[in-house]
Amino acid sequence: MIKILVIEDEVEIRSNLLELLTLEGYNVVGADNGMTGLLGAFEHLPDLIICDVMMPELDGYDVLRALRQEPKTIATPFIFLTALANKGDVRQGMVLGADDYLTKPFTRADVLTAIKSRLQKQAASQAQLLKLQQEIQLFREGLSGNQVELLTNIRQHMKEAATKLEIVVNILKALPPSEQRERSIALVQNVCASDIKILSQIPNFEYLLETTPM
Secondary structure (H helix, E strand, C coil): CCEEEEECCCHHHHHHHHHHHHHCCCEEEEECCHHHHHHHHHHHCCCEEEEECCCCCCCHHHHHHHHCCCCCCCCCCEEEEECCCCHHHHHHHHHHCCCEEEECCCCHHHHHHHHHHHHHHHHHHHHHHHHHHHHHHHHHHHCCHHHHHHHHHHHHHHHHHHHHHHHHHHHHHHCCCCHHHHHHHHHHHHHHHHHHHHHCCCCCCCCHHHHCCC
């Protein structure tokens, strides 16, 4: 069952939301101020949080800021309840990581639509992440011992090549046009050529030889 945390200091609004969401089949938890709400979020790890902006102890912005600093709640969908409707307030919440705003007074449809939208987007993001993780796992399982060794060698080679390129670039910047400068340019080209050569040893990397500008 989907769990929703409602953080609201006004008793009537909090009670109405808890009743509405319970009737809709959600598992709900209530908190009467920002501090208890923050502690409740860490304890219950809800699937979605509805939070008032202006509250005692800790306001909604501080609650959101704290949640986004914790790995377990960094991506929890978060909906603000507010009587503040100016663009500056909305922008501040969005910058902190809020997903949506509900302006008081709101209707039953407003609440349910916002919740449904946020949960659908969260589910889609989780599905994409799971698919990516599965693809990575399949890729790893499909690697032979020789391929793993090759990729390790490539990673080390590229680190060394980057260091070499940085040195050469610094030399070029310090030199006026001259024969020595041309030799340095030739050195850069040689280093790049060796990078492409080692990448071409991996299947599906051959196209780099054709598409990489020389």
